[in-house]
Amino acid sequence: MSLFQQIGYLFQNSWQLYLYGIVSTIVLSIFGTIVGLFLGIFLALGEQIHVHKNSPWYTKAWQYLIIWICKIYSVVVRGTPMMVQAMIFYFGCLAMGLNWNDFLQNAKIFDGLFFAGLIIITFNTATYMGEIVKSGLNGIDNGQSEGARSLGMSRFQTMFSVALPQAIKNSIPTIGNEWIVNIKDSSVLNVIGVTELYFQAGQASNKNYFLVATYVIIAAIYLILTLLTNGILHLAKIKMDGKKINFGFSHFKAKKANA
Amino acid sequence: MKDTNTFKPDYSGPVISVKNIAKTFGTTEVLKDISFDVKRGECLVILGPSGSGKSTMLRCLNKLETPTSGQIFFDGVDIINGKFNTNEIRAKLGMVFQSFNLFNNKDVLANCTLAQRKVLHRTKEEAEDIALANLERVGMSDRIHFRISEISGGQKQRVAIARALCMSPQALLFDEPTSALDPEMVGEVLNVMKELANEGMTMIVVTHEMSFAKEAADQIIFLDKGYIVDQGTPDYIFNQSTNERLRSFIGTDKK
Numbered sequence: 001m002s003l004f005q006q007i008g009y010l011f012q013n014s015w016q017l018y019l020y021g022i023v024s025t026i027v028l029s030i031f032g033t034i035v036g037l038f039l040g041i042f043l044a045l046g047e048q049i050h051v052h053k054n055s056p057w058y059t060k061a062w063q064y065l066i067i068w069i070c071k072i073y074s075v076v077v078r079g080t081p082m083m084v085q086a087m088i089f090y091f092g093c094l095a096m097g098l099n100w101n102d103f104l105q106n107a108k109i110f111d112g113l114f115f116a117g118l119i120i121i122t123f124n125t126a127t128y129m130g131e132i133v134k135s136g137l138n139g140i141d142n143g144q145s146e147g148a149r150s151l152g153m154s155r156f157q158t159m160f161s162v163a164l165p166q167a168i169k170n171s172i173p174t175i176g177n178e179w180i181v182n183i184k185d186s187s188v189l190n191v192i193g194v195t196e197l198y199f200q201a202g203q204a205s206n207k208n209y210f211l212v213a214t215y216v217i218i219a220a221i222y223l224i225l226t227l228l229t230n231g232i233l234h235l236a237k238i239k240m241d242g243k244k245i246n247f248g249f250s251h252f253k254a255k256k257a258n259a
Numbered sequence: 260m261k262d263t264n265t266f267k268p269d270y271s272g273p274v275i276s277v278k279n280i281a282k283t284f285g286t287t288e289v290l291k292d293i294s295f296d297v298k299r300g301e302c303l304v305i306l307g308p309s310g311s312g313k314s315t316m317l318r319c320l321n322k323l324e325t326p327t328s329g330q331i332f333f334d335g336v337d338i339i340n341g342k343f344n345t346n347e348i349r350a351k352l353g354m355v356f357q358s359f360n361l362f363n364n365k366d367v368l369a370n371c372t373l374a375q376r377k378v379l380h381r382t383k384e385e386a387e388d389i390a391l392a393n394l395e396r397v398g399m400s401d402r403i404h405f406r407i408s409e410i411s412g413g414q415k416q417r418v419a420i421a422r423a424l425c426m427s428p429q430a431l432l433f434d435e436p437t438s439a440l441d442p443e444m445v446g447e448v449l450n451v452m453k454e455l456a457n458e459g460m461t462m463i464v465v466t467h468e469m470s471f472a473k474e475a476a477d478q479i480i481f482l483d484k485g486y487i488v489d490q491g492t493p494d495y496i497f498n499q500s501t502n503e504r505l506r507s508f509i510g511t512d513k514k
Contacts, residue, residue: 147360147419150321151374151426152350161373166364 006213014204020109021200022221028114028189028196029182032121033129036182037175039122040129041164044137046070047130050155070130077127083188086120090192101193109195117194121186125178132174136167169240176233180226187222197221272335274299274430274461275320280329282315289315290326291485297430297478300459304472306496307482308508313465316482317432320463321352334429350378353423357435359415361407367394367418368403371425379426386425393421397451413444417451430461437468469509473497481505 001009011018047070051063077085093100093116103112140163148158168175187198197218205214273296282290289312297303307313318324320331322338322345331339338348361370371390375381381389394400397417402410410418416436423431433452437445449471456462456475466472472479472493479496481489481504489502497509 141358141360143356143358143360144362146323147356147362148374149346150323150349150352150354150356150360151422152346152348152378153374154346157377161377162362162364169364 001210003213003216006208006210007217009208010204010210010213010217017200017204018197018217018221020195021197021218022225024109024114024195024200025183025186025197026225027110028117028121028186028194029179031118032125032182032186033175033179035122036125036178037129037133037168039126040131041133041168043070043074043126043130044133045159047074047134048137074127074130077124078131081188082120082124082185083191085124086117086189086192089120090116111195113193114195116192117186117189117196120189121182125182128178129175132171132178133164133167136171136174137163139170140166172236172240173233176229176236179233180229183225183229184222271299273297273332274301274334275463276332276335277316277320278330278332280316280319280326280331282312282319282324282326289485290319293329293482293485293487295478295480295487295490297461297463299461301477302456302460302462302464302475304476304479304493305463305465305482306467306469306472306479306508307488311482312485313482314434317354317434317463317465320432321349321354323354346378350374350426351429353426353428353431355416355419355423355431355433355436357438359412359419359439361415361419361422363407366404366406367399367410370407370418371422374422375425389425389427390421393424394418396424396454397421398447411444412440413447416440416444416448420448420451420455424455430463431455433462433464433466435465435467437466469497481508483508 046066049063049067051060051067055063090100100112100116103115105111107114144162144166145158148162149155153161186194186196189196190199190202193199201214201218205211275297277296278294280290280293281288293312293316295303305313305316315324319326320333326339329339330337333348333352336343362373365373368387368390371394372383372386375386375389376383391400391403394403397420399414399417399421402414402418407415407418420431420436436452437448440448445468449468452462452464452471453475464471464476474493476493479491479493480487481496481502483504489496489500489505491500496505497511500506
């Protein structure tokens with residue numbers, strides 16, 4: 001069979017596997033990015049806790065504790081591959097008597113391993129999001145905070161009403177990029193058997209050994225997913241700049257109106 | 260000490276009273292032995308060359324900087340050494356900055372209502388009514404839903420003044436409010452400030468606008484190298500003072 005025939009054959013016989021894989025990958029990447037962003041905000045804020053020099057020693061002690069936990073967590077997770085983290089998490093849980101494989105065994109996509117994968121990708125993404133939020137906050141002019149503080153707003157109010165919304169808005173391109181990275185990087189979760197796209201491709205090819213065709217298909221699917229994501233981010237950017245989204249139809253509408 | 264924890268609205272002494280404050284950054288002495296009083300309804304203008312410590316002094320007043328030594332009394336209460344919620348003091352001392360410092364993520368109206376709601380816990384309608392009244396006062400009521408990036412520098416500064424006024428402050432601090440503006444915009448901002456001064460708002464203004472100092476000030480302080488070199492009424496400062504540094508700064512020594 002030629003490559004194209006093989007691709008056709010795979011689509012005909014294994015389309016379900018691919019479909020499950022696509023759904024799984026999309027859910028992993030979106031959940032990981034959004035929840036990771038929230039955790040990342042806490043991580044960034046945790047690292048930047050303001051320790052007041054007049055606070056009592058026990059307040060200072062727990063503040064420094066939080067700062068250092070956040071810092072060490074961020075450095076360790078960003079400094080090790082997600083594939084290795086996945087293995088340590090899965091087998092660590094197993095050693096402690098928690099087998100993720102036992103949950104929801106009959107589920108087609110959202111089985112126990114999938115939820116293990118969600119946890120791993122979320123806690124991994126959180127560290128990168130933490131860095132993004134931190135650099136976003138650094139990019140906000142100090143005057144913004146000063147303006148808020150001069151009106152009597154607390155450090156907390158200033159952060160959540162003035163600095164953070166601006167930092168996140170400015171970071172949206174980078175956050176979106178992290179989403180695209182997650183679509184691709186979720187593939188490493190196959191090592192613990194999460195049924196995402198890459199894992200499903202292996203399942204599809206193990207009966208017929210159309211290996212090139214199999215991986216060409218998922219390469220194309222990954223490409224389509226990332227291009228779609230790019231498109232969504234582009235629209236989001238236009239929307240945030242306060243312009244109207246133009247899909248290219250306005251030309252037709254104008255013609256109609258003239259006629 | 261208990262009675263110092265509340266402000267006294269019927270207090271009739273100076274609104275702000277600064278006693279012997281000094282401020283050092285590392286080994287650099289920025290302010291040395293500064294003392295002055297500002298009475299209610301008075302407009303104090305602080306003049307001086309760049310780097311003389313004017314802005315630092317103003318920032319000490321609402322605790323954006325903490326003086327190294329000395330006392331600052333606000334409504335008769337020591338705000339440096341007393342046990343105070345700093346935010347409570349800042350809410351009563353409006354500040355207008357050289358770089359406006361309006362919230363870029365909010366529109367004009369929201370800039371004026373945010374702190375009212377968060378700090379003074381006013382309801383949305385109440386905050387908006389007060390914001391509209393103050394925006395009207397500075398002539399910006401037709402731009403309430405504009406974004407900050409869509410209005411000019413002079414308009415930004417007028418919104419910043421309205422934002423400070425919304426907090427019903429006891430006094431307003433202006434930190435070179437017109438230094439980032441072109442001459443036409445300077446005029447519109449100064450007009451608003453003159454009106455405020457005439458209406459009896461207590462103001463402390465750091466500026467390089469001599470015309471404003473002449474017209475609106477009740478009292479002028481001239482700072483140089485962290486010291487108060489000379490102080491007095493506008494007439495004294497501009498016409499009678501014999502201080503050489505002051506005369507060379509305001510340009511009256513050539514005549």
